[in-house]
Amino acid sequence: MAVKTRDLSPYVELRREQWRELRRATPLTLTLDELVRLRGLGDPVDLDEVTDVYLPLSRLISLRVAARQRLYADTTSFLGEPSAPPVPFVIGIAGSVAVGKSTTARLLRTLLARWPDHPHVDLVTTDGFLWPKADLTRRGMMSRKGFPESYDRRSLLRFVTDVKSGAPEVHAPVYSHLLYDIVPGETQVVRKPDILIIEGLNVLLPGQRLAVADLFDFSIYVDAHTEDIARWYVERFLTLRDTAFSDPTSHFHHYAELTDEQARAEAARLWETINEPNLVNNILPTRPRASLVLRKDADHRISRVRLRKL
Numbered sequence: 001m002a003v004k005t006r007d008l009s010p011y012v013e014l015r016r017e018q019w020r021e022l023r024r025a026t027p028l029t030l031t032l033d034e035l036v037r038l039r040g041l042g043d044p045v046d047l048d049e050v051t052d053v054y055l056p057l058s059r060l061i062s063l064r065v066a067a068r069q070r071l072y073a074d075t076t077s078f079l080g081e082p083s084a085p086p087v088p089f090v091i092g093i094a095g096s097v098a099v100g101k102s103t104t105a106r107l108l109r110t111l112l113a114r115w116p117d118h119p120h121v122d123l124v125t126t127d128g129f130l131w132p133k134a135d136l137t138r139r140g141m142m143s144r145k146g147f148p149e150s151y152d153r154r155s156l157l158r159f160v161t162d163v164k165s166g167a168p169e170v171h172a173p174v175y176s177h178l179l180y181d182i183v184p185g186e187t188q189v190v191r192k193p194d195i196l197i198i199e200g201l202n203v204l205l206p207g208q209r210l211a212v213a214d215l216f217d218f219s220i221y222v223d224a225h226t227e228d229i230a231r232w233y234v235e236r237f238l239t240l241r242d243t244a245f246s247d248p249t250s251h252f253h254h255y256a257e258l259t260d261e262q263a264r265a266e267a268a269r270l271w272e273t274i275n276e277p278n279l280v281n282n283i284l285p286t287r288p289r290a291s292l293v294l295r296k297d298a299d300h301r302i303s304r305v306r307l308r309k310l
């Protein structure tokens, strides 16, 4: 009997109207005020999107956390070892600069923490693992920020391994957009969370040996057309010019004086020379590896969800 090629796909793609049915009885535990505080600059995500997209997603992840715990328990019993506390469940969130990963990550952290089975959820962004400015400068990589080689990938892998191994306290370095550098001496401390979310451009990249992506129990790729993301990047640059860049201590303070036209041209240049090549050459090729893809339309609205079944 002939099998339709479509049936062999490892993915199932659902329109938002189909996906939202999978929420079942998951309650909405987020208020509009909280949503406004969580969403990123220029991201118009509303409570409908939380209900339609994020509640089914938090239900799916919660099911996967329980399944993961059963799997670990089975392996422990197979090995004849005494039962151990559950291993933190690790979620990776990938996608381009300016696609809205941080909003997705913050929303999920908040929603997942409201499930009684896994209340302790930590979120770490990979910018803390960028090499310090002095190192990037010395190695001629200042215009490669966000490219795979601009990160201390070994430290990132060590960090996630330590969290998964149940270390009582693990420290992550912290990045500041204001300084455009790692903040000396500052760390984010992670203490045995039930769930750890790792958000960053390149988190799904495979490595020659073990890569951080190999430690993920679930991963999300936030996706949109490249032309749409380019436009969001330029719009956000204009907003930053009037907000963050106007701070005299900002590394980008010189941008605060730009006219609209100059700011658009500079943002387009940064997009075309740094962020677009990184998206096309490094980030987009990792999309097929994600457990789930959130697909955004030109207005930022999530219209489709692709789930990996196999």
Ligand SMILES: Nc1ncnc2c1ncn2[C@@H]1O[C@H](COP(=O)(O)OP(=O)(O)O)[C@@H](O)[C@H]1O
Pocket (backbone or CB within 6 Å): 040, 041, 095, 096, 097, 098, 099, 100, 101, 102, 103, 177, 178, 240, 244, 252
């Ligand atoms: N130069 C900057 N100054 C201050 N904040 C910034 C700057 N660039 C990006 N951000 C903020 O950093 C966060 C991460 O941005 P980005 O890496 O582009 O990912 P995404 O837009 O997918 O969340 C966003 O909240 C964004 O508003």
Ligand SMILES: CC(C)(COP(=O)(O)O)[C@@H](O)C(=O)NCCC(=O)O
Pocket (backbone or CB within 6 Å): 097, 125, 126, 127, 128, 145, 146, 199, 200, 201, 202, 270, 274, 275
């Ligand atoms: C800090 C970033 C590399 C993103 O870091 P991430 O947390 O995704 O690893 C990025 O937001 C960035 O600042 N890129 C530099 C080029 C630019 O400013 O557009």
